[in-house]
Amino acid sequence: MGIDVELIRGDFKNDVFNCAVCKQLLENPVEIFSCEHTFCKACLPDGINSCPECRTQFCPDHDVRPPCLFMKKTLAEIKLMCG
Ligand SMILES: [Zn+2]
Numbered sequence: 349m350g351i352d353v354e355l356i357r358g359d360f361k362n363d364v365f366n367c368a369v370c371k372q373l374l375e376n377p378v379e380i381f382s383c384e385h386t387f388c389k390a391c392l393p394d395g396i397n398s399c400p401e402c403r404t405q406f407c408p409d410h411d412v413r414p415p416c417l418f419m420k421k422t423l424a425e426i427k428l429m430c431g
């Protein structure tokens with residue numbers, strides 16, 4: 349039977365996979381460790397030290413990391429379906 353595609357699409361509207369800055373699907377996502385918000389790498393300006401979404405202060409050198417494997421894999425699957 350497989351998974352209902354319409355159901356998956358519904359889940360993809362979840363904000364978790366959208367960048368709060370550009371409102372698009374995350375591109376080269378990076379996660380702010382302090383508040384766990386995720387943005388496109390390009391949407392986080394160099395030297396920024398507070399989250400664009402919730403204003404949590406963070407250290408750009410230590411608190412920004414690539415997202416977990418689950419998010420990377422899910423994003424890759426979404427892109428496959430959209431492309
Ligand atoms: Zn973005």
Ligand SMILES: [Zn+2]
Nearest residue numbers: 383385399402
């Ligand atoms: Zn945040």
